[in-house]
Amino acid sequence: MATRTNLIEELKKNFGFDTFKGNQEAIIRNLLDGKDTFVLMPTGGGKSLCYQLPSLLLDGTAIVISPLIALMKNQVDAMRNFSEEDGVAHFINSSLNKAAIDQVKDDIMAGRTKLLYVAPESLTKEENIEFLKQVKISFYAVDEAHCISEWGHDFRPEYRRIRPIINEIGSHPLIALTATATPKVQHDIQKNLGMIDAEVFKSSFNRPNLYYEVRPKTQNIDRDIIKYIKSQSGKSGIIYCLSRKKVEELAETLKVNGINALPYHAGMDSTTRTQNQDAFLLEKVDVIVATIAFGMGIDKPDVRFVIHYDIPKSLEGYYQETGRAGRDGNEAHIHLLFGKGDVSLNTELLHGIAPDHDEMAQIYRSLRALQQTSGQAFFALDEDEVARRATRLFGNTVTPSQVQLGVAVFEELGLVETRADETQGSRVKQSVYVVDYKGKVELSDSVQYREGLDEFDSFMSFKDWVLGSSADQLQDRIRHPLLPYDNNGEGR
Numbered sequence: 001m002a003t004r005t006n007l008i009e010e011l012k013k014n015f016g017f018d019t020f021k022g023n024q025e026a027i028i029r030n031l032l033d034g035k036d037t038f039v040l041m042p043t044g045g046g047k048s049l050c051y052q053l054p055s056l057l058l059d060g061t062a063i064v065i066s067p068l069i070a071l072m073k074n075q076v077d078a079m080r081n082f083s084e085e086d087g088v089a090h091f092i093n094s095s096l097n098k099a100a101i102d103q104v105k106d107d108i109m110a111g112r113t114k115l116l117y118v119a120p121e122s123l124t125k126e127e128n129i130e131f132l133k134q135v136k137i138s139f140y141a142v143d144e145a146h147c148i149s150e151w152g153h154d155f156r157p158e159y160r161r162i163r164p165i166i167n168e169i170g171s172h173p174l175i176a177l178t179a180t181a182t183p184k185v186q187h188d189i190q191k192n193l194g195m196i197d198a199e200v201f202k203s204s205f206n207r208p209n210l211y212y213e214v215r216p217k218t219q220n221i222d223r224d225i226i227k228y229i230k231s232q233s234g235k236s237g238i239i240y241c242l243s244r245k246k247v248e249e250l251a252e253t254l255k256v257n258g259i260n261a262l263p264y265h266a267g268m269d270s271t272t273r274t275q276n277q278d279a280f281l282l283e284k285v286d287v288i289v290a291t292i293a294f295g296m297g298i299d300k301p302d303v304r305f306v307i308h309y310d311i312p313k314s315l316e317g318y319y320q321e322t323g324r325a326g327r328d329g330n331e332a333h334i335h336l337l338f339g340k341g342d343v344s345l346n347t348e349l350l351h352g353i354a355p356d357h358d359e360m361a362q363i364y365r366s367l368r369a370l371q372q373t374s375g376q377a378f379f380a381l382d383e384d385e386v387a388r389r390a391t392r393l394f395g396n397t398v399t400p401s402q403v404q405l406g407v408a409v410f411e412e413l414g415l416v417e418t419r420a421d422e423t424q425g426s427r428v429k430q431s432v433y434v435v436d437y438k439g440k441v442e443l444s445d446s447v448q449y450r451e452g453l454d455e456f457d458s459f460m461s462f463k464d465w466v467l468g469s470s471a472d473q474l475q476d477r478i479r480h481p482l483l484p485y486d487n488n489g490e491g492r
Contacts, residue, residue, distance in 0.1 A: 007053075014056055015082055021046045023201045027175075028054050031139060036198035037175040038190060042205045043323025047177045048075060048299075051141040055114045056088075060136035064117045065162060066091075066143045072117040073274075074281070074299050079115060087112035092128065093119045095270075108135055120158035123165055132169045140166055142193065145176040149188035163194045174198070180320055209326045214336045221337065222250065225307065226257045228335075229287060235304035236280070239289045240321055242310040250309065251289040264290040292317060301328035307335045359398055360443060362390040363406035367416065369393075371434040378419060378431035381407065407432060409446045 007025060011017050020028075022041070027050045030037050041047045052075075055062035066072050072091035079089035087107035096104070107113045122128055142148070148159035166174070174195055181189065190196050218224055229237065241247045244265040251263035262276040262285050280288045281300050288294060292312075306325045312318040318336075326332030366389045370379055383400035390398040407430075410416040417433045 010057060011053060014053060015049065022203045024049055027201050030199050030201075031173060031175050032057065034173050036173060036195040038186070038195065038198045038200045039175065039177040039203075040181050040186065040201070041177065041179060041203040042207060043179040043320060044207070044327035045179070045203050047143070047179070048078075050177065051139070051143075051175055052079065052115065055138060058138035060138035061108055061113050062115050062138045062141060063123075063132070064115055064141040064143060065120055065123060065159075066117050067119065067147050067156060067159075068144075071143070072119070076115075076117060078299070085112055089113065089115040089117070091117035092122050093117075094122070105131060114138075120156065120162060124158065124161055129165065129169055137170060137172050139173040139175060142174070142176045145178040145189045145193075146180050146185055148192050149181075149185040160192055163192060179323060207326065209329055209331050210322070210334055211331065212322075212334045212336070214338070217337050221309075222253055225250075225309075226254065226259065228305075228307075229254070229259050232305060235286065236283070236300060236302055237287050237305040237307065238294065238303060238321075238324055239287060239307045239309055240294075240312070241289065241291060242312075244291060246309065247289050247291055254287060254289065259287060260285045261287040261289055264288050264294045266291065292321065299327070300324070302330070303327070303332060304330075305333045305335065307337065309337055311336070311338045357443060359390075359396055359402060360406055360409070362393070362396060362398055363403055364410060364415065366390040366393065367407070367410075367432060368434050371432075378417075378433045381418070381430040381432045409443065412446045413441045413443075415441065 007028065008019070011020065022045060023039075024046055027037055027039055031051070031054045037050075039047060039050055041050075051062060051064060064075075066075070072093060076089045076091050080086050083089075087110075090104040090107060090113050092101060092104055104113070104116075108116060118128070142159075142162060145159075147156040148162065166172075174193060176189055176193055176195065176198070178185075178189070186200075190198060225239070239250065241250060244267045247263045247265045251261050254261035262279060264273060264276050266273075268276075276285075276288065277294075279285045303325045306322050308318070308321070312321065322334045325334060363386065366386050369389070370386065383403040386403045387398045387400045390403070407416060407418065411418055415435055415437050417435060418430045419433075420430060
């Protein structure tokens with residue numbers, strides 16, 4: 001293993017830095033010693049280096065499990081900038097064709113690749129599992145590890161399959177990294193990754209270069225934003241909105257008023273999203289107007305302001321989004337705007353993940369009725385049709401997204417069974433069978449349903465706290481994100 005002096009030398013040689021930040025050196029040394037490692041570090045604190053440098057110093061290829069294609073692409077590009085060998089870093093995901101995947105595998109088997117980024121969905125494919133069994137693996141890294149936790153704000157069920165897949169491929173040291181983990185989330189991550197005994201490194205979340213402001217929206221909020229951005233001429237910024245419609249409208253309003261801005265949200269096609277993101281990263285535009293889809297993996301060091309047009313759904317999400325600012329250590333400003341309409345919008349959005357008992361009953365009765373009229377055991381699930389039928393027959397408006405959630409909850413409770421019939425684009429079409437269940441069930445027995453209720457309650461608490469907070473209180477809260485809330489939304 002490299003000596004202490006050699007680590008500094010390797011840091012300088014490979015990345016051009018003279019010193020480590022915070023716990024970086026201790027984390028790297030722990031991983032080089034072959035020990036499982038849990039890293040809780042603020043956004044902009046240098047998490048990526050904690051696995052990038054060890055990958056260059058150890059034999060074999062490090063497998064980095066990452067949630068977003070954009071994040072993978074950014075990090076691979078960054079590693080190639082530091083290396084003379086393009087094959088030093090690769091990613092495998094759904095954006096690659098067969099020829100590109102074959103090239104990646106050739107580079108790995110030839111020993112040229114030190115870092116391989118994979119999405120959890122790609123990791124679970126049988127052909128990739130069989131390939132990785134042949135690879136000399138140095139360690140595994142799970143980035144944005146809060147995605148593994150059902151209590152995390154970006155929960156992705158695919159992440160919970162990581163440990164079984166690792167066991168199948170071959171066990172090696174594991175490092176898990178996140179910027180947003182409450183004690184509950186941390187324990188869930190460690191338990192699900194089988195690393196309860198891992199060495200834990202928690203860094204300070206105090207970022208004194210970030211300045212926070214909380215203020216109500218005025219009648220002329222768009223004009224206020226335009227005036228502010230023009231006062232920041234030539235500076236990069238991100239504006240977060242809750243709805244895709246508002247993203248499109250605000251981006252267009254900014255452009256009409258002479259501001260170089262582009263929209264970004266999950267409803268755009270992937271090519272346009274990538275083009276808009278790259279334009280921002282390459283300084284071709286000054287401002288990105290985005291939903292939370294622009295949260296993880298955006299590594300632009302000189303973002304000078306972040307504006308939240310609406311109250312975010314959670315403190316964790318807010319922390320992740322504001323963390324995009326001032327990653328170069330220079331001054332950056334965070335503006336949180338709020339209005340009465342934000343509460344209604346958030347309530348509507350969150351209602352989609354936690355329908356009330358009456359709406360869930362409407363969905364279930366509609367599924368049973370469709371089962372009977374189909375004359376089949378399994379019938380094709382059409383969320384739009386179920387939503388229309390439930391709304392028409394029982395009164396309360398039911399949305400397709402609520403139907404989708406309802407089916408998942410009912411399956412968890414043993415009331416329905418589902419099967420995948422075919423894949424259309426990125427979406428799997430399902431068929432449903434309603435079980436002839438005579439007993440009584442409680443919706444609260446479903447983890448998914450409880451989680452939706454918890455998220456709704458969390459927002460209401462966060463909302464109440466925001467509306468009553470000063471800039472100083474907000475700044476203090478962000479600096480101590482691990483403290484639990486009391487009943488008033490205050491940290492204790």
